[in-house]
Amino acid sequence: MLKGADYTAFSRFEYSDKEAPTYLQTVYGIDEIGDDPSLNIGKIIGEDIKFADSTRSPGIQIADLLASGVRRVLRQNFKDNRQAAVLLGSLMPQRETGVPPVHLLGFSQKQQHIDDEVTALSRVMEVYSRPMFVQK
Numbered sequence: 001m002l003k004g005a006d007y008t009a010f011s012r013f014e015y016s017d018k019e020a021p022t023y024l025q026t027v028y029g030i031d032e033i034g035d036d037p038s039l040n041i042g043k044i045i046g047e048d049i050k051f052a053d054s055t056r057s058p059g060i061q062i063a064d065l066l067a068s069g070v071r072r073v074l075r076q077n078f079k080d081n082r083q084a085a086v087l088l089g090s091l092m093p094q095r096e097t098g099v100p101p102v103h104l105l106g107f108s109q110k111q112q113h114i115d116d117e118v119t120a121l122s123r124v125m126e127v128y129s130r131p132m133f134v135q136k
Helices: 008-013 023-028 041-046 058-074 081-090 116-128
Strands: none
Touching: 008 041, 058 081, 058 116, 081 116
């Protein structure tokens, strides 16, 4: 869970102390992280969720294309990664000045180094992103 985020809408998906799984500790040796409650992902997925067919939804097609494009840029899988980062960045809204449109998260307890080229490509997307609100 992200620090400072409001997860009250997820309270119905929280494990009780007796239900909480222990596999992270037993299988991976990862201690419980923080004081946040554990969420039952199976319960979240099992709820009445509908996955829209992207062939019928232009918005979902756009989100899919952006997500796969960002993934390919960060993995440096384009012939010209910088140009791809410029083009993708120009399609992204920027919430506030100085807040990057793409946030990188790691799921390891070990500190991970982000490759200098990935950092540079992320900054290119930030520079070319457009403000969500036009300032007068």
